Amino acid sequence: MSDAQFDVVVFGATSFVGQILCQYLTDTYGVNGELKWAAAGRSKDKLEKVRAQLGAAGSELPLLTADANDDASLDTLCAQTRVVVSTVGPYALYGEPMIRACVSSGTDYCDLTGEVQWIAAMLEEYEDQAKQSGARIVHCCGFDSIPSDMGTYFLQQQSQARFKAPATRVKMRVKVAKGGVSGGTVASMMNIAEEAAGDPALRKKLANPYLLCPPNHGFNARQDSINMPRNDEDFGAWAAPFVMDAINSRIVHRSNALNGKAYGDNFTYNEAMLAGPGISGHLKSLGIGTGTGLFFAAAAIKPTRWLLNKFVVPQPGEGPSPEAQKAGFYDIRFFGVTDNSDSIRVKVTGDADPGYGSTAKLLGQAAACLAQDVPADAPGGFWTTASLLGDSLLQRLQEKAGMTFTVID
DSSP states (O other), X not given: OTTOSEEEEEETTTSHHHHHHHHHHHHHHOSBSSSBEEEEESOHHHHHHHHHHTOGGGTTOOEEEOOTTOHHHHHHHHTTEEEEEEOOOSHHHHTHHHXXXXXXXXXXXXXXXXXXXXXXXXXXXXXXXXXXXXXXXXXXXXXXXXXXXXXXXXXXXXXXXXXXXXXXXXXXXXXXXXXXXXXXXXXXXXXXXXXXXXXXXXXXXXXXXXXXXXTTOOOOOOOOOOOSOEEETTTTEEEEEOTTHHHHHHHHHHHHHHTTSTTOTTOEEEEXXXXXXXXXXXXHHHHHHHHHHHHHHHHTSHHHHHHIIIIISOOTTOOOOHHHHHHOEEEEEEEEEOTTOOEEEEEEEESSOIIIIIHHHHHHHHHHHHHHTSOTTOOOEEEOIIIIIHHHHHHHHHHHSOEEEEEOO
């Protein structure tokens, strides 16, 4: 795709996160500078409204019309770009046609899905074809799962430098995260709950920590998932279940597999939210765990799912205001231990609301990295950020996406 007209096309530019992404790319690159990009969606009128919101800097933004239900339009889009970055979710409902088009044409692709069951299905259906066509497919390029995947990658680099060995036991803990939730994210979560409720085989798949690893991964270490509140001595605080662990941990294990078991074949990993020490921390962790469990239980049952949609959760297209996005932030901590009991602590932060303000930056830099930094002879297939984009993305995230990666102990 070296002769493509664009480096990147934002597919789904009129969606909530698509509009934020377009603003970020305009602010960071303009529209015809070092990164040549275009916006795409179903409605030309809506695309023109998005362009108008970008101001003078985005007034010349190229617009392309394409529909997820029109294979020919997707093929035409892929022919014009090196990378497609898709914000069209829930991906389990709307994402496959674009994957098929990219894989067929050899076009690179990234997205911000957190739908582990859909990723597993795409791997099974299209990975062999992607390897043949040369398409590099990179899912989970938002808050799930870049901080987890790249945070672990950074920790392992530091562990190798300090101890000449990987950290074979790693914990990720969300110390604080401030930000709103969009209707698109909620719709994806409720779709997963609905699918799992009616499919026992899918529930069994979702329980497999190595679901996204290659078939011959060979891993068999028992993973210690945080399903109930517990007192975490390594952090001196109570830990509560973290809803994104179900996708993030599986991406981290896939990175380990694709990087040649660089973290060890006995590597263990889990995620949780820190709720604080003492009785207050215990009560807070119980509240988080109970609330999460009740939400998914309600989402799995048709009558209560209707009530949630009608009266409780934001709708697709809704989300935090620009002010709330900028006021948001997150602070994530990692603790790693080697087989020789040497330990290391890492801090990862983001300077905007995790789900949208920061996610748009992460997704934008993943797309730019895929377009500009990945060698032309890098093999096709389904990759992760840590296994394909690595050091180049780590640098971009710190220079252009408001993230920090720091060793603190």
